[in-house]
Amino acid sequence: MTRRVCVFSLVIAMLLVTVPYSAPGSGHGEKLEKKSAVMLVAFGTSVPEALTAFDQIEKQVREAFPNEEVRWAFTSGIIRAKLREQGRELDPPAVALAKLLEAGYTHIAVASFHTLPGEEFHDLYQDVRAFGLMSEAHGRKILVSRPLLSSRENMEAVTKALLKGVPKDRKPEDAIVLMGHGSEHHPGDAVYAAMNFYSMNVDPNLFVGTVEGNPTLDDIAPKLKDNGVKKVYLMPLMAVAGDHARNDMCGDESDSWKSILKQQGFQVECVLKGTAENSEIVDIWLDNLRKIHAHFE
Numbered sequence: 450m451t452r453r454v455c456v457f458s459l460v461i462a463m464l465l466v467t468v469p470y471s472a473p474g475s476g477h478g479e480k481l482e483k484k485s486a487v488m489l490v491a492f493g494t495s496v497p498e499a500l501t502a503f504d505q506i507e508k509q510v511r512e513a514f515p516n517e518e519v520r521w522a523f524t525s526g527i528i529r530a531k532l533r534e535q536g537r538e539l540d541p542p543a544v545a546l547a548k549l550l551e552a553g554y555t556h557i558a559v560a561s562f563h564t565l566p567g568e569e570f571h572d573l574y575q576d577v578r579a580f581g582l583m584s585e586a587h588g589r590k591i592l593v594s595r596p597l598l599s600s601r602e603n604m605e606a607v608t609k610a611l612l613k614g615v616p617k618d619r620k621p622e623d624a625i626v627l628m629g630h631g632s633e634h635h636p637g638d639a640v641y642a643a644m645n646f647y648s649m650n651v652d653p654n655l656f657v658g659t660v661e662g663n664p665t666l667d668d669i670a671p672k673l674k675d676n677g678v679k680k681v682y683l684m685p686l687m688a689v690a691g692d693h694a695r696n697d698m699c700g701d702e703s704d705s706w707k708s709i710l711k712q713q714g715f716q717v718e719c720v721l722k723g724t725a726e727n728s729e730i731v732d733i734w735l736d737n738l739r740k741i742h743a744h745f746e
Contacts, residue, residue: 481555481587481588481589482555483555483556483745484553484554484555484556485516485517485518485554485555485556485557485558485745486517486518486519486520486549486554486556486557486558487510487514487517487518487519487520487557487558487560487738487742488519488520488521488522488542488545488546488549488557488558488559488560489503489506489507489510489519489520489521489522489560489562490521490522490523490524490542490545490559490560490561490562490563490573491503491506491521491523491524491562491563491688491725492523492524492525492528492563492569492688493523493524493525493528493529493532493539494528494689494691494692495528495531495532495535495691495692496689496690496691496692496695498690499689499690499691499694499723500689501726502688502689502690502723502724502725502726503521503688503689503725505725505726505728505731506562506688506725506731506734507519507521509728509731509732509735510560510735510738513735513738513739514742517558518549518552518554520545520548520549521539521540521545522539522540522541522542522544522545522546523539523540523541524541524542524563524569524572524573525569526541529541542559542573542576542577543576543580546559546576546577546580546591547580550580550584550589554589555588555589555590556589556590556591556745557589557590557591557592558592558594558738558741558742558745559573559577559591559592559593559594560593560594560734560735560737560738561573561593561594561595561596561734561737562596562597562688562725562734563596563597563688564596564597564598564629564630564686564687564688564724565596565597565598565599565629565632565637565640565641566595566596566598566599566636566637566640567632567634567637567638567640568632568633568634568637570596570637571634571637573593574593577591577592577593578593590744590745592741592744593741594734594737594738594740594741595737596737597724597730597733597734597737598640598643598644599737601643601647603733603737604643604644604647604648605647605650605651606729606733607644607724607730607733608644608647608648608651608652608655609651610727610729610730610733611625611627611684611686611724611727611730612625612651612652612655613727613729614684614720614722614727615682615684615720616682616718616720619682620680621654622654622676622677622678622679623654623678623679623680623681623682624654624655624656624673624676624678624680624681624682625652625654625655625656625681625682625684626656626657626658626666626669626673626681626682626683626684626706626710627644627648627655627656627657627658627684627685627686628658628659628660628683628684628685628686628687628693628694628697628698628706629641629644629657629658629659629660629662629686629687630659630660630661630662630687630693631659631660631661631662631663632661632662633661633662638659638662638663641657641658641659641662641663641664642663642664644657644686645657645664653676654676654678656669656672656673657686658706660693660697660698666706666709666710670709670710670713673710673715674713678715679715679716680715680716680717680718681710681715681716681717681718682717682718682719682720683698683699683706683707683710683717683718683719683720684719684720684722685698685721685722685723685724686724687723687724688723688724688725689723689725689726690721690722690723690726691723694721694723695721698719699719699721707719
């Protein structure tokens with residue numbers, strides 16, 4: 450059974466439990482009392498040091514929506530399993546949505562804290578759409594916000610915010626190489642190439658690569674040499690500086706980006722801060738959230 454069929458079956462099962470049946474003449478169709486919530490959704494991380502990034506997100510969300518119930522859900526089953534072993538339980542989005550409906554919430558703004566509209570986001574979108582279609586007849590409204598790199602304006606704003614996080618002693622001839630995750634969802638993966646283009650318009654020595662997609666480090670390294678770069682700052686283009694950032698990007702193994710670039714003669718400095726630790730970038734996510742929340746007013 451495919452993942453989509455499994456989730457759709459889960460949605461139906463959950464809604465049968467959470468949405469009460471109204472018999473004829475029992476008030477069906479009456480407007481429900483409005484009760485709002487914000488559900489924060491991310492891929493997730495099991496690295497304790499990286500979880501502080503989500504604290505930054507929650508802090509800014511609570512400041513922006515002080516009267517809303519705020520809950521979390523992680524889309525990665527692998528991450529949720531690892532956290533469960535650590536004694537921390539995080540729900541998948543479908544379960545988190547069902548619990549909010551069961552608790553009587555009528556307006557739920559699902560905030561995607563994904564980096565790009567890839568496979569994880571599209572699965573989330575389908576889940577939210579299924580819940581929304583089956584709930585709207587009961588006076589409920591469920592909407593999902595766009596991920597971070599969902600427009601040219603967002604890409605340029607993210608680039609400028611990231612540049613503020615580079616060490617102050619960085620010289621113009623030093624390069625910044627951002628590591629994105631990459632995606633098997635090809636339209637989503639193409640966003641990295643677009644980000645690369647817009648980034649270089651802001652700073653000619655700013656490059657975007659991916660660990661599991663395109664462009665790759667092999668695509669970027671020749672450009673560094675062509676530009677006469679001597680020093681490279683490595684930074685994650687991911688919400689958290691988790692396993693990929695700490696190992697694939699800046700680990701001591703021979704196949705990490707840091708090791709490969711050093712072998713090619715570059716000086717390398719790592720900046721282990723996820724985008725969710727940058728308050729200006731979180732504000733961009735929040736702007737996406739505000740746009741859907743406005744439909745509840």
